[in-house]
Amino acid sequence: MQEPDLSIKISSLEMKNPLMLASGILGTSIASLRKVFEAGVGAVITKSIGYVPREGYNNPTLVEVNGGYLNAIGLSNPGVREFYNELSKSKIDDLPLIVSLFGAKPSEFKYMVSILDELDIKAYEVNLSCPHVKGFGTEVGQDPEAVREIVKSIKKETKKPLLVKLSSNVTDIVKIAKVAENSGADALTVINTVRAMSIDIETFRPILANKIGGLSGPAIKPIAVRCVYEVSKAVKIPVIGCGGIMNWQDAIEFFLAGARAIQIGTAIAYEGLSIFEKIKKGIRDYLIMKGKKSVGEIVGLSHDF
């Protein structure tokens, strides 16, 4: 029996398997990202880095709900200069490292990429979809003009692949996806967390310090599958599925919906880092069972119906 090929390629980004660590999870230090890489992912993505340092919101920044987790960390990050210093002192050449960036305007993204680009980073992901920070994320990513300018300004500054992470909290995700594609994005990550809220009934208070946060986990999976399906039908560049993937069956569902790769985050809270090997094995066994030679062969198969 021939071993199915799990490797995938997104522009010049070559991955041994289609699993990626989603941004925001365990991405504070290179040591943590390396540990996740060693647990079997094809690529790791840092927490989103910004123009200047941000402490993020007060706690509580995370609360569990039925079907997932709600978080509002608030884009805490040490700022691009400090981040550059830390990366430049770390061994990263053997790490399939993708740096996530957030910002308010094109000039900030341009500046960050100009600082980071000499490092052995394999790709960038631009976070145009954080659902709970004023002036960033979705607030930028729902404006087609802003998306166009940001994507263009980054592409002018680097030859590295650019992933654009989109939000489901927009009227028409396909419209934004097409704008990103036409502006030069190499791939689209679909989706980020979904704007949500949880209130404590004893104290009458919203639990998160920021009141509103982003929902992740199994509860958002059907939303993510729908978005991947719609977006991948409308664009030619690869779509990377993200949202509530807990097991190999979920992973397969995303490939069938049109995702070429998938990102995993919240599942780690439930299962730990062993989740990656379990999902990989499940995908492999499924491909064998279905007589497929590679992951690529099942991408978008649901579009036929």
Added chain:
Amino acid sequence: MIFNRPRIVRILRVIEESSTVRSLIFKDDLCSKAKPGQFMMVWIPGVDEIPMSISMMKDDLAGLTVRKVGEASNALFNMKVGSMIGIRGPYGNNFTIARGNVMLVGAGTGLAPLMPLLEILAKQSTSIYVIIGGKTIDEFIFVNRVRDILSRTNGKMIITTEDGSYGMRGLATDAMLPILKEKSINMIYTCGPELMIKKVFEIAQEFNIPIQASLERVMKCGIGICGSCCIGKYNVCKDGPIFDSLMLEEVRDEFGFFKRDHSGKRVML
């Protein structure tokens, strides 16, 4: 069942430990059954949520011990009987119980996680040496509680102050040497300022004695996914807070040198 969500409890008792330290006692089925060294995330509604060691477990009661230093700890310090706080956890790994002769080295509220440990050790260890360090006489907490626990077993408490106002003059680590030279100690447990822990670790290595140290970092999620509390490849909230000698060795480039602030930026210790 949803585990990682604050359970609202009411403060049943407030214990004045010193002019700046109080213990709050409340009823909680999970934290009252925690293992020694575990911690909980404590929500002070409207203010913050902070990691706190479980300093007391008895029947269905659990307790925390807080020193007022910042906004959140002040708010917690000022809680009254009947006030509501939210608790999630217990989280993290725990101290493991060693037999034979053991030593505990603590300072300030670093004694908090050591207290439930001491209660258990008192039932099974041969000899227990408890060293409590502080700058000056006013800062000490739990002295009577330690004395009371040790009175039921074969143990000795040694107090050190930097200004000599109470007990022996010097650092807690100074008091380790005479004991280690004389007695064979099987395990050293420690919690307090990181530079003290580092010194304890160095001395322990010199004498070839394993240690278990409770570490502290900025925590946000408490469940090992946000990465805020990383030290080396470990997350203090999930892989710790108790680090044994091997783990401390693995994080030697960071331990005792720097921690990260809320933004993730390195801050020298």
